[in-house]
Amino acid sequence: MKNKLYRKLFLYFVSIIVLTSLLIGIVTYxxxxxxxxxxxxxxxxxxxxxxLNHTDLYIKSYDRTMISLLTNRELKKFVDLPNPADHYEYxxxxxxxxxxxxxxxxxxxxxxxxxxxxxxxxxxxYSFGSDFTAxxxxxxxxxxxxxxxxxxxxxxxxxMIHTESIIPGRSGxxxxxxxxxxGLSSTAEKGVLAMEVRSQELSSLWKGIDLGERxxxxxxxxxxxVVYQPEGLEHNASSPAEDPKLTxxxxxxDEESFKYTTADGEQRVxxxxxxxxxxxxxxxxxxxxxxxKPIASIRSTVWTIGLISLIAACLLAYRFTRxxxxxxxxxxxxxxxxxxxxxxxxxxxxxxxxxxEMMQRYNLMVTRLSExxxxxxxxxxxxxxxxxxRQKAEFQALQLQINPHFMYNTLETIVCYAEVEGSSxxxxxxSSLGFMMRYSLLTSLEEITVxxxxxxxxxxxxxxxxxxxxxxxLRVEVPHELLLYKMVRLTLQPLIENAFQHAxxxxxxxxxxxxxxxxxxxxxxxxxxxDNGIGMTDEQLSEVAARLSYEYNHVNHVLESSLNLSGTGxxxxxxxxxxxxxxxxxxxxxxxxxxxxxxxxxxxMVMPCPPRA
Numbered sequence: 001m002k003n004k005l006y007r008k009l010f011l012y013f014v015s016i017i018v019l020t021s022l023l024i025g026i027v028t029y030x031x032x033x034x035x036x037x038x039x040x041x042x043x044x045x046x047x048x049x050x051x052l053n054h055t056d057l058y059i060k061s062y063d064r065t066m067i068s069l070l071t072n073r074e075l076k077k078f079v080d081l082p083n084p085a086d087h088y089e090y091x092x093x094x095x096x097x098x099x100x101x102x103x104x105x106x107x108x109x110x111x112x113x114x115x116x117x118x119x120x121x122x123x124x125x126y127s128f129g130s131d132f133t134a135x136x137x138x139x140x141x142x143x144x145x146x147x148x149x150x151x152x153x154x155x156x157x158x159x160m161i162h163t164e165s166i167i168p169g170r171s172g173x174x175x176x177x178x179x180x181x182x183g184l185s186s187t188a189e190k191g192v193l194a195m196e197v198r199s200q201e202l203s204s205l206w207k208g209i210d211l212g213e214r215x216x217x218x219x220x221x222x223x224x225x226v227v228y229q230p231e232g233l234e235h236n237a238s239s240p241a242e243d244p245k246l247t248x249x250x251x252x253x254d255e256e257s258f259k260y261t262t263a264d265g266e267q268r269v270x271x272x273x274x275x276x277x278x279x280x281x282x283x284x285x286x287x288x289x290x291x292x293k294p295i296a297s298i299r300s301t302v303w304t305i306g307l308i309s310l311i312a313a314c315l316l317a318y319r320f321t322r323x324x325x326x327x328x329x330x331x332x333x334x335x336x337x338x339x340x341x342x343x344x345x346x347x348x349x350x351x352x353x354x355x356x357e358m359m360q361r362y363n364l365m366v367t368r369l370s371e372x373x374x375x376x377x378x379x380x381x382x383x384x385x386x387x388x389x390r391q392k393a394e395f396q397a398l399q400l401q402i403n404p405h406f407m408y409n410t411l412e413t414i415v416c417y418a419e420v421e422g423s424s425x426x427x428x429x430x431s432s433l434g435f436m437m438r439y440s441l442l443t444s445l446e447e448i449t450v451x452x453x454x455x456x457x458x459x460x461x462x463x464x465x466x467x468x469x470x471x472x473x474l475r476v477e478v479p480h481e482l483l484l485y486k487m488v489r490l491t492l493q494p495l496i497e498n499a500f501q502h503a504x505x506x507x508x509x510x511x512x513x514x515x516x517x518x519x520x521x522x523x524x525x526x527x528x529x530x531d532n533g534i535g536m537t538d539e540q541l542s543e544v545a546a547r548l549s550y551e552y553n554h555v556n557h558v559l560e561s562s563l564n565l566s567g568t569g570x571x572x573x574x575x576x577x578x579x580x581x582x583x584x585x586x587x588x589x590x591x592x593x594x595x596x597x598x599x600x601x602x603x604x605m606v607m608p609c610p611p612r613a
Contacts, residue, residue, distance in 0.1 A: 102127035215286030503533025
């Protein structure tokens with residue numbers, strides 16, 4: 001048994017740990033790899049796009065400069081000059097252009113190598129950087145330059161970008177930007193304005209961009225020719241200039257990254273973006289190994305941590321399983337001893353946990369079980385018997401509390417009528433008193449209908465009429481559909497008697513009245529007695545509410561006498577209140593309200609509303 005439970009628990013724990021670790025590791029690695037791929041792709045895309053934007057801004061800055069020069073009057077005059085032109089006029093305009101137009105721009109931008117203007121008529125003016133000895137071009141060379149420029153610009157009126165240079169040996173290392181320019185005499189193009197910039201200056205735009213140790217940028221024009229590439233890449237196998245297949249793949253690529261194996265066998269990731277402004281393609285590349293390096297690091301970390309966690313978890317599972325099975329086996333051995341009649345306490349381990357507490361409880365159980373069961377059974381039985389008898393005695397005692405003083409006064413009145421009048425009133429009073437006696441002495445019915453209680457009140461009022469020789473104004477405003485509702489017997493008449501005794505302390509007058517009403521509200525059935533007597537103050541109402549809420553009051557007669565809550569010889573308000581609670585529950589009973597002295601009092605009996613059919 002011990003080995004079975006131990007093996008099961010250990011296998012369960014190890015299985016859960018292994019499955020959880022594998023699931024977490026695989027899901028973590030898969031999702032992390034996919035997310036890293038997306039992040040790297042977005043990161044590289046942002047890098048390329050930003051670099052392309054910087055490059056476009058760089059080109060646009062020069063283009064704006066060229067556009068501003070297209071409206072220069074001196075440049076327009078120059079392209080309108082005939083060939084041959086007047087030497088003085090040619091020299092004057094050419095010098096003005098060099099000194100006031102080209103030279104200030106080249107001084108502000110040292111990366112400018114050359115600025116020149118060639119007209120279709122064969123005239124040309126040049127401005128070269130200070131670090132370069134200005135060459136002298138023959139008429140044939142100027143004509144050839146014009147022919148080349150016209151071939152490259154063709155009919156385009158926008159910016160044209162190339163890598164050729166008019167300076168021998170510099171083609172491929174410069175970026176030449178050209179625009180057609182119009183003269184003053186007509187709207188037709190009369191010449192070409194050009195400026196050449198060092199292509200190496202483009203690398204300064206990307207100094208803050210990190211593509212790793214072996215990553216790089218390069219730029220290709222619309223034909224795939226390399227406009228710019230970093231130093232050391234010219235004769236490298238991974239250079240697109242050395243690999244026509246790579247150039248073709250780059251020219252046909254969309255905006256997604258792609259993998260390519262270079263001629264030297266290295267796998268690299270390429271991403272390209274084409275500028276709609278210049279038509280160039282900016283290409284970023286880095287080795288696949290560097291691209292996947294974060295993912296490989298995550299994979300090795302996941303496997304290392306997973307293996308260490310698995311070993312540690314297995315050791316903890318072993319210790320945890322032992323800590324559970326050993327106390328259980330000890331309890332099983334103790335129970336076997338108990339089955340044989342040997343009540344031997346278990347030896348407790350030197351630790352405090354739930355299993356140790358269970359063993360302590362077991363020791364306590366085996367020493368006191370028999371005595372405790374017998375004691376609990378006898379105590380519970382005695383408590384139930386005592387509660388039933390006490391409630392029964394209390395109920396019967398409350399029901400049989402009849403005020404002897406009222407009976408005595410009534411009989412005395414009957415005797416007076418018998419001696420003086422000898423009339424039928426004696427018969428009426430005696431009949432009413434008999435009905436009241438018979439009704440009050442019933443013990444088989446705790447609950448009675450509203451109609452029976454009202455009949456008992458009317459008998460009481462018959463006697464009160466003859467006692468006081470006055471037709472008292474008692475108004476019954478009970479809807480006929482409520483007459484068969486159940487209420488506790490002998491509860492309405494005490495409220496009427498209480499009103500006579502305490503609401504009208506100075507005697508009964510013709511303007512005084514008592515109203516009996518009933519109704520249902522908030523799932524409760526209520527019967528109220530309202531008078532227009534002296535009323536009650538807020539202090540009296542608060543004290544009455546406190547006394548009525550006193551649970552299981554065993555000194556009701558003392559409280560009633562101090563509050564005048566009981567009739568002189570009748571069943572008091574606390575008696576009525578308590579009997580309603582005994583029958584229907586502690587949430588029901590009497591509610592006393594008054595608007596103040598001289599405004600009358602309302603006493604309401606609250607009982608449960610019978611269920612609707």
